[in-house]
Amino acid sequence: MSNLLDLIVAGLATGAIYALVAVGFTLLWQTSQTINFAQGEFVMLPAFLMLAVMHLGAPFWLAILVGIVLSALLLGLAFKMLLVDPMLRHGVLPLAIATMALAIAIKEAVKQFFSAEASPFPSIVPAGDVSILGRAISLQSLGVLAVAILAVVGLTTLLNRTSLGHQMQAAAQNPTVARIIGVPVERMILLTFLINAVLVALASLLITPIYLAKFSSGEVLGQAAFIAAIVGGFNQVRGAIAGGLLIGVVDNLAAAYVSTQYRAAVPMILLIMMILFRPQGLLGRAEERTV
Amino acid sequence: MRSIILAGLCSAVLLSGAAYAQSGAPIKIANVAELSGGGATVGNNWKNGIDLAVEEINAKGGILGRKIEVSHADSQSNPGVARAQVQKALDGEPYVLLGPGYSGSVKVTAPLAAEAGITQIMGGEAAELTQAGNKFLFRTSFGQQSSMPKVAKYVNDELKAKSVAVVWVNNDFGRGGRDVITKEFNRLGIKVAADLSTEAGQADFAADVSKIKAAAPDAVFIYVNEEESARILKEIKRQGVTVPLIGETTLVGQKVIELAGDAANGARGHVGLTTDAPVEAIKAFRDRFVKKYNYVPDHNGLKGYLAIYMVKATTEKMGKVDSKAFADTLHGLTIKTSAEPNILMDVTFDQNGDIDRQGFLVEVVEGKQVVKQVLPKLN
Numbered sequence: 001m002s003n004l005l006d007l008i009v010a011g012l013a014t015g016a017i018y019a020l021v022a023v024g025f026t027l028l029w030q031t032s033q034t035i036n037f038a039q040g041e042f043v044m045l046p047a048f049l050m051l052a053v054m055h056l057g058a059p060f061w062l063a064i065l066v067g068i069v070l071s072a073l074l075l076g077l078a079f080k081m082l083l084v085d086p087m088l089r090h091g092v093l094p095l096a097i098a099t100m101a102l103a104i105a106i107k108e109a110v111k112q113f114f115s116a117e118a119s120p121f122p123s124i125v126p127a128g129d130v131s132i133l134g135r136a137i138s139l140q141s142l143g144v145l146a147v148a149i150l151a152v153v154g155l156t157t158l159l160n161r162t163s164l165g166h167q168m169q170a171a172a173q174n175p176t177v178a179r180i181i182g183v184p185v186e187r188m189i190l191l192t193f194l195i196n197a198v199l200v201a202l203a204s205l206l207i208t209p210i211y212l213a214k215f216s217s218g219e220v221l222g223q224a225a226f227i228a229a230i231v232g233g234f235n236q237v238r239g240a241i242a243g244g245l246l247i248g249v250v251d252n253l254a255a256a257y258v259s260t261q262y263r264a265a266v267p268m269i270l271l272i273m274m275i276l277f278r279p280q281g282l283l284g285r286a287e288e289r290t291v
Numbered sequence: 292m293r294s295i296i297l298a299g300l301c302s303a304v305l306l307s308g309a310a311y312a313q314s315g316a317p318i319k320i321a322n323v324a325e326l327s328g329g330g331a332t333v334g335n336n337w338k339n340g341i342d343l344a345v346e347e348i349n350a351k352g353g354i355l356g357r358k359i360e361v362s363h364a365d366s367q368s369n370p371g372v373a374r375a376q377v378q379k380a381l382d383g384e385p386y387v388l389l390g391p392g393y394s395g396s397v398k399v400t401a402p403l404a405a406e407a408g409i410t411q412i413m414g415g416e417a418a419e420l421t422q423a424g425n426k427f428l429f430r431t432s433f434g435q436q437s438s439m440p441k442v443a444k445y446v447n448d449e450l451k452a453k454s455v456a457v458v459w460v461n462n463d464f465g466r467g468g469r470d471v472i473t474k475e476f477n478r479l480g481i482k483v484a485a486d487l488s489t490e491a492g493q494a495d496f497a498a499d500v501s502k503i504k505a506a507a508p509d510a511v512f513i514y515v516n517e518e519e520s521a522r523i524l525k526e527i528k529r530q531g532v533t534v535p536l537i538g539e540t541t542l543v544g545q546k547v548i549e550l551a552g553d554a555a556n557g558a559r560g561h562v563g564l565t566t567d568a569p570v571e572a573i574k575a576f577r578d579r580f581v582k583k584y585n586y587v588p589d590h591n592g593l594k595g596y597l598a599i600y601m602v603k604a605t606t607e608k609m610g611k612v613d614s615k616a617f618a619d620t621l622h623g624l625t626i627k628t629s630a631e632p633n634i635l636m637d638v639t640f641d642q643n644g645d646i647d648r649q650g651f652l653v654e655v656v657e658g659k660q661v662v663k664q665v666l667p668k669l670n
Contacts, residue, residue, distance in 0.1 A: 003501050003502075003504070003505050006497075006501050006504075006530070007497065007498060007501050010495075010497035010498070010501070011497070014495055014497070111327060115331075115335075116326060116327040116328075116331035116335065117331045117332050117335060117546070118331075118332070118518045118521070118550055119550075120521075120549060120550050120551075120552060127528070127529070127553070129531060136531055138529045138530065140529060141529075210494075210495075210522070210525065210526075211494045211495075211522070212518060212521065212522065212550055214518070215327075216328070216492075217494070220492075220494060251495070252495070252497055252498045253498075255495075255499070256498040256501055256502060260461075260487065260488055260489055260490065260493075260498070260499065261461060261488055261490065263490075263498075264490075
C-alpha cells in the first residue's frame, strides 16, 4: 500500500509535467488550429538556452529569466510569425508537417551546437524529503507538482476570471464574431503562443534536472503529452491537465505492476481505447463538423 | 624494341605506384561508433581517444613510416544503422575496423567484418561476443565473463550481502551481464531479491526504485548504460535507498559522476580501465586528453586510445601493413609497456580475442573515482 502511494505521488509529479506540455497542445489548437508536433522539442530547447547562458557565467536565476524570455521570443513570437502564419493559409496538414520538420531541425541544431551527450542541469527544488502521513515524499516531486499546479491554476484563472482571458476565449471560439465586437483577435492568438512558450520553459526547468538535458529528450515527452491531450480532451485545458496526470500515474503503475518492458505500450492502449469509446476525450466536448 | 622500352617504363610506373601504396600512402582505419543516440557518451569518448592516439602517432611519423587516416561514422546507437555503416566502411577496404561500443551493434556487425577478413577491435563487453568463434574480433576491455565473477566475489566477501536486487538494461549488453552475474550470485548462495529489466533511454526510474525498496535487498547491482545509470542513481537518492550500490564501469564512470552529481557518491564498481588508476602512464594519458578536449574521459576514451595502439604494436610486430595477417598476429600477442609505452598496461590477447591485464575496484567518493583495490593480470 505504501509502495502504491509512492508510485502515485511520483506519477502525479511526472504527470504534472505532461499536463503543462499538453496544455500547450490544446491552447494552440483552440486559438489557431495548430497541432505542434515540435512541442516536445519546445520543452527540450529552453534547458539548453539556460545552460548556454550559464556557460557565459550568469547565475542560475538569471539563466532562468533569460531562458524564459528567449523561449517566449523564439518558441512563441518567432514560431508564430515565421512558421505558423505563413503555413496555416495552406491548411492544417501542411502546418502539422512543418512542425514535424521544425522538431527535427531543433533537435539536430542542439546536437550540432551543444552536444549529442546528456548534460546535468541544476534543480530549482532542493534535494531531500518531507514526511507526509508517515511517508517520506521527495521535495523534488512536491516542487514539480506545486509549480505545475500553480501554473495551471494561474492559466485557468486568467482564462476564466479576467477580461483578457474572456477575450482570448472569444477569439478561440469564434474569431469572426470576436472581431466584430472589438476583440483584437491577432493579439490574443499571439498571447496564446507566448503563454505556451512560457509553459514549455517552465516544464523544461522542472523536468530537465531529472531527465537530464539531452537533444533527444523531447521525443518521449512530446509523445506522452500528445497522448495526454487526446486522452483528456484536445479542446479543453482542464482535459489536458487530467490527461497529463492520468498518463503519469498509469505509466508508473504499469511499470511497477505490469512490466517495465511494456510500460510504453500502456498509454498507447489507453489512447486507442479512448479514440474507440470516447473520441472527444475524458473532459473534452464533441465538436460538430461543418460542411 | 620501342614496345619493350614502353613496357619497361609502364612496369616501372606501376611498380613505383605499388611501392608508394606500400610505403607512403596513409593507413586507412574505419571507425563506426555511437556518436549520437543513447550511447553518445560511449561513442564520443571512444572517438576522441582514437583521434588523440592517431594525432600522437602521426606526429611521430606514423606506423612503419605511414600516417594513419581514420574515418568516423555514426551508428546512432542503433544496431541496424551500425550494420549499414560497417558495410559501407568495409567497402572502403580499411586496414582495421574499430567499434562499435554497444554489444548489440557489435553482434550484428562482427559477421560482416569476419566475412571481409578485416580485424574488428571493439568496445562491447557482452560475454557472448568472443565466444562465437569469430577469429577477427578483439576486445579493448574485459568481457562480462571476466568482470562479473569479480563483482560477485566483492559482493559476497566484502559487502557480505545475502540478497541483491539486480537492475539491468534490456539489450544484449544488459542481458549478458545479468545472466552472468545472477549465475555467479546463485553459485555463491546470494539471493536475487528483485530482477528488474529496464529500457535503454528510460527517463523515469521511480517505479523501478519503488520495487527495489519493496524487495529490501542488502545491496543493489546496477547494470545499465551511463545516462540511465545517472538517472537511476538520482532516483535512488531521491527515494532514500541507502544500501550499497555496486556495478561495473557504466555505474562509476566520469560521465555518470558528472550527470548524477552527489547521487553518485558511494557507488562502487569493478572497472577494467579508469583514468584514476594508480598507473603513471594512465595519469599521463589523462593529462594529454584533458589538454586536448578539456574534460576527463571515461573508460571509453581509454578504450579508443588503446585500440589504435593495439594496431600500432601489432603492425610493428608484423613489420608490414597486412590486414589479412593482422588477426593471426594479435592472437596470443603480449604487448608490453616496455616496448610500447602508450599501451599503458601490459596486455595479452588470447585465442578468442579476449583481454588479460590489471583491473580495478573503485568507489565514488565526493564526486571522484577512488581506486580501492588493484586486481592483478592473470597470466
